[in-house]
Structures are given as C-alpha cells and as structure tokens.
Amino acid sequence: MPDRVSSLYAPSAGIAAVGAVVPDLVGVIRDRHDLSPLATAAVGRLVAGAVLFGASLKGKERISIQIAADGPIEGLFADAWLLDENTVGARGYARNPHVDLPLNARGKFDVAGAVGSGSLQITKTYEAGKPYMGIVALHSGEIAEDLAAYLVRSEQIPSAVALGVLANPEGVIAAGGILAEVLPGADERAVLELERRAQSLRPVTQLMSEGADSDGLVRALAGDLELREHRRLAVRFACLCSREKVEAALVGLGVDDLRQMARENDTTQASCEYCKRDYTFNADELLALGKSVS
Numbered sequence: 001m002p003d004r005v006s007s008l009y010a011p012s013a014g015i016a017a018v019g020a021v022v023p024d025l026v027g028v029i030r031d032r033h034d035l036s037p038l039a040t041a042a043v044g045r046l047v048a049g050a051v052l053f054g055a056s057l058k059g060k061e062r063i064s065i066q067i068a069a070d071g072p073i074e075g076l077f078a079d080a081w082l083l084d085e086n087t088v089g090a091r092g093y094a095r096n097p098h099v100d101l102p103l104n105a106r107g108k109f110d111v112a113g114a115v116g117s118g119s120l121q122i123t124k125t126y127e128a129g130k131p132y133m134g135i136v137a138l139h140s141g142e143i144a145e146d147l148a149a150y151l152v153r154s155e156q157i158p159s160a161v162a163l164g165v166l167a168n169p170e171g172v173i174a175a176g177g178i179l180a181e182v183l184p185g186a187d188e189r190a191v192l193e194l195e196r197r198a199q200s201l202r203p204v205t206q207l208m209s210e211g212a213d214s215d216g217l218v219r220a221l222a223g224d225l226e227l228r229e230h231r232r233l234a235v236r237f238a239c240l241c242s243r244e245k246v247e248a249a250l251v252g253l254g255v256d257d258l259r260q261m262a263r264e265n266d267t268t269q270a271s272c273e274y275c276k277r278d279y280t281f282n283a284d285e286l287l288a289l290g291k292s293v294s
Contacts (some may be wrong), residue, residue: 003235006214010225014186018179019217026175028237033097041109044165044175045143047078047092052179054080062125071116073099089238091274112141158182160198164205174208239275246279258290
C-alpha cells in the first residue's frame with residue numbers, strides 16, 4: 001500500500017486523530033544512511049511523528065523535530081512539509097547511523113537506551129513571521145511518549161501518540177503511527193475517553209502487519225465512534241538541500257578558510273546530512289566564492 005497520512009475526527013467524543021503508514025519513506029532513509037535495525041527503528045519513529053504533526057500544515061509551513069541526548073545514537077532529526085496540496089515530504093537521520101544495542105527486556109529494539117537523556121525540540125516554520133519553537137526534557141526516550149509529553153507540556157493539548165517500526169537487516173517491514181488529541185472545547189470526559197482507547201490499542205506494528213492503512217490505524221483507535229474525514233495526503237521522501245544552500249554554508253566559513261581549502265585540495269566535497277547527496281567544488285569555484293564576500 002502507498003505511504004499515506006489520514007486525519008479524521010469524532011465530534012461526539014471530542015477527539016481528533018491522525019494515522020500514518022510510511023514504510024517506503026523509512027526504507028528510503030534506511031538505505032540512504034545505511035541505518036542499523038535499531039537506528040532504523042529510532043529514526044523511523046521520529047520521522048513518522050514528524051509526518052503525523054505535518055498532517056495539519058498549510059502552504060510553506062514546516063515541522064522540524066530534533067532530539068539532543070547523551071545516548072549512543074548521538075541525536076536524531078526529522079522534518080516534514082507540504083510538497084503540494086496533496087503530498088507531505090519528509091526526511092530524517094541519526095548522528096550515529098550504526099548504533100547497536102541488545103534488545104530490551106520486552107524483546108524490542110532498545111530505542112530508549114539508544115537515545116538516553118536529553119531534550120526534544122519542535123520548531124514550526126510559517127510562511128511569514130518568526131518560527132515557533134518549543135523545547136522540553138525527554139520523558140522516556142521512547143519517542144512516542146516524548147511527543148505526547150511535549151504536546152501536554154508545551155502546547156497544553158491532552159494527547160496520545162503511538163509509533164512503531166518493524167525492521168530487520170533486510171529492510172523495513174512496517175512503519176507508522178497514530179496521534180490522537182482532545183479537540184478544543186471538549187470536556188474532561190473526552191480526556192478520559194482518549195486515555196481509555198489509547199490503553200486498549202494494540203501495537204501499531206501489529207495493526208500494520210495485519211494490513212491496516214492510515215485510515216485503519218485511526219479506526220482501530222476510534223472503535224465504534226462515528227468518524228468524519230478531514231484530510232488525506234500522500235507521503236514520500238524529499239529533501240530541501242541545493243547547491244545554492246551549500247554555497248551559502250561555504251561562504252559562511254570565511255575567505256581565509258575557503259582559500260586554504262582551495263590550496264590544499266583540487267576538489268572539495270560537501271554532503272547533505274539528510275539525503276547524503278554530494279556536492280563537489282573545484283579550487284576555482286572555492287576561490288570565486290571567497291571573492292564574493294571579500
């Protein structure tokens with residue numbers, strides 16, 4: 001089934017939910033970064049979370065999620081934005097793509113152990129005006145719990161988040177998640193109802209392995225609640241890098257560094273951290289960049 005994110009809501013219960021199924025997206029990221037199975041699980045969860053948050057974006061808005069922590073994965077990053085009115089683009093990476101740890105006590109990937117302690121930062125960039133940034137301490141390192149805690153602490157939105165990635169050395173079998181929130185104006189009963197349904201939800205990897213698509217994940221949470229469709233979007237890997245942006249970064253090094261690089265190497269290569277695309281500059285091009293700021 002194609003990667004997709006679906007937004008639905010149950011007005012009678014005061015709950016809105018988003019479901020995302022993104023195995024192809026996570027598979028592309030795994031292959032580009034040569035991720036270990038554990039790193040695939042961690043990056044996959046974070047980028048699925050970015051897609052869930054990105055389902056509400058408009059125009060040129062963008063969601064960026066960063067985990068800065070002391071665990072062996074050394075940090076995680078994910079972005080999501082609209083490529084067009086029908087498609088979400090997303091990307092992500094881990095600073096240590098080859099992290100490996102024993103399975104945890106439940107026989108699952110030890111994502112919390114790989115992440116460690118630190119902070120979660122979410123930045124929303126708008127078409128106009130200053131970006132909004134919220135930062136909270138990590139709750140557990142399990143990522144889904146951390147995103148739910150962020151919504152409560154930073155935005156005062158009672159919510160539940162479930163994320164899952166099923167991967168092995170051969171590839172990504174399933175990846176996705178659910179984000180459910182209490183609608184504005186809903187009473188305390190909506191919060192209790194969301195908690196009850198989240199506690200009884202089966203693991204999302206199990207649901208996806210049984211064939212659940214993005215709508216199916218939401219319906220698994222909603223049960224017999226009457227749902228109304230809000231939005232349905234395709235999802236695919238994309239990157240925002242360009243040669244012009246790399247040139248701007250090189251210019252930021254300063255004239256002296258650019259001249260030294262040109263003297264020491266016939267060519268200089270810069271690689272995008274998100275997509276691993278290489279950009280090559282010869283000595284003359286570096287000198288020309290230096291002249292542009294001298």
